[in-house]
Amino acid sequence: MKYRCFASLLIMLGLAVLGASGALAQATSGNRPFNGFAVQFRLAWEMPLPDPVKLIEIGQVTAEKHNSLLMLVGGKDRNDARRKLLITHWDGFKFATDFSTEFLGNNILDVLLVGHFRTASSLPKPAKGKASPPVAQQIVTTEGIYEWTGGTFARLFESPTDTKLAILLEKSPDQLLTGAGDKAIAYEVGDKDVHPSAGEPPEDGNGYVRFGVGTQDFPGAEALALVPGVRYAQSFWSNRNKWMIGLLRGKPAGLPDYPNATVGDRLVVYVPKFGSRDKTFWGCRTEDLEEAWRSEPLPGRVLDVRVGDPKNEGKDGILVLTAQNNDQERHLYFFTVAQGMLGGR
Numbered sequence: 001m002k003y004r005c006f007a008s009l010l011i012m013l014g015l016a017v018l019g020a021s022g023a024l025a026q027a028t029s030g031n032r033p034f035n036g037f038a039v040q041f042r043l044a045w046e047m048p049l050p051d052p053v054k055l056i057e058i059g060q061v062t063a064e065k066h067n068s069l070l071m072l073v074g075g076k077d078r079n080d081a082r083r084k085l086l087i088t089h090w091d092g093f094k095f096a097t098d099f100s101t102e103f104l105g106n107n108i109l110d111v112l113l114v115g116h117f118r119t120a121s122s123l124p125k126p127a128k129g130k131a132s133p134p135v136a137q138q139i140v141t142t143e144g145i146y147e148w149t150g151g152t153f154a155r156l157f158e159s160p161t162d163t164k165l166a167i168l169l170e171k172s173p174d175q176l177l178t179g180a181g182d183k184a185i186a187y188e189v190g191d192k193d194v195h196p197s198a199g200e201p202p203e204d205g206n207g208y209v210r211f212g213v214g215t216q217d218f219p220g221a222e223a224l225a226l227v228p229g230v231r232y233a234q235s236f237w238s239n240r241n242k243w244m245i246g247l248l249r250g251k252p253a254g255l256p257d258y259p260n261a262t263v264g265d266r267l268v269v270y271v272p273k274f275g276s277r278d279k280t281f282w283g284c285r286t287e288d289l290e291e292a293w294r295s296e297p298l299p300g301r302v303l304d305v306r307v308g309d310p311k312n313e314g315k316d317g318i319l320v321l322t323a324q325n326n327d328q329e330r331h332l333y334f335f336t337v338a339q340g341m342l343g344g345r
Helices: none
Strands: 039-049 053-063 066-073 082-090 095-104 112-115 138-141 145-148 153-157 163-169 175-178 185-189 194-196 207-211 225-227 230-238 241-248 266-272 289-294 301-308 317-324 329-340
Touching (some): 039 317, 053 082, 053 112, 053 138, 053 301, 066 095, 082 138, 207 230, 225 241, 241 301
Antiparallel strands (some): 039 329, 066 082, 082 095, 138 145, 175 185, 241 266, 266 289, 301 317, 317 329
16 A cells, blocks of 8 residues: 555655654753663674675575674676675685676665565465475565575566565565655565555554665755754664664765765664653654764765674674775675663764
8 A cells, every 4th residue: 555644764755854843852961861772882793895885685595593794786887787685604714605696776775674574374385295484574676575485595586677675574574665755655564475465554552674785875865964964874773772863964075976975974873762761663753863883984985884793603793795995895894782771972
């Protein structure tokens, strides 16, 4: 169904960001109430990548309780639509490739998402003596939806056009959101096809939105400003880790192919205020959040920001993909929680 306009990041594209009014508060020192969601981060590690990666994602796509790092590799230049999807794992020294597939992407807007888009009950049961059914998480790219079969990734269906977000839900399959504003449509992945959802937009309960297109420009991207100069980059709402992540834009990159690109961006993390600590992602508004932390300027141009545990170290953090050295190099930066349960700064 088409998603109605309601005050949530869910339909931020072309509409409101966490509500129609209000401002995100900047963290200040003083006698603020104790905020168990306040957080500080530190840079845990960084590394160069050998391929011109365009988007990243983290998920359990080949084995339950074991994360893979997914990397969508772009073409040789902006006009090259060739794409390669790498499924990798950390082997103690590098992210080693377990599987790769090539396809034609979209020079305007690529997407990369992982989610539980099909329920376990809808997955096909194996014949006697055959391998177990696939794990629950599927991969969504611009070209198609993929699922692990136990030995390879099978392409299930064509992806909905203009997919940008995943709506992660707790008690029902995750959904895909296409379009922007009043034209946003949620899709479900079924047994035989991908079809518009018949359900209503979530108003309560666990879950959140996962952003799947990084910092690419597209119609409606100007609506992604959390506050002036800070572009929405990612969200994560799980247990005590309730983070709204933005990018405080740096100076213009001066790249002809990417006129709106900036370099030296800073991560900015917003968390629920003390009085809003029990609100769900769907119930939060701008006035419910405050800035908890911001990073030092990041080298190069930020391409993507994701949350997860790419090395399976037992802690979620913020993974950033950048392009450096005049867009000739790719680097990963991983920030982990340095201190939690802060009562103020």
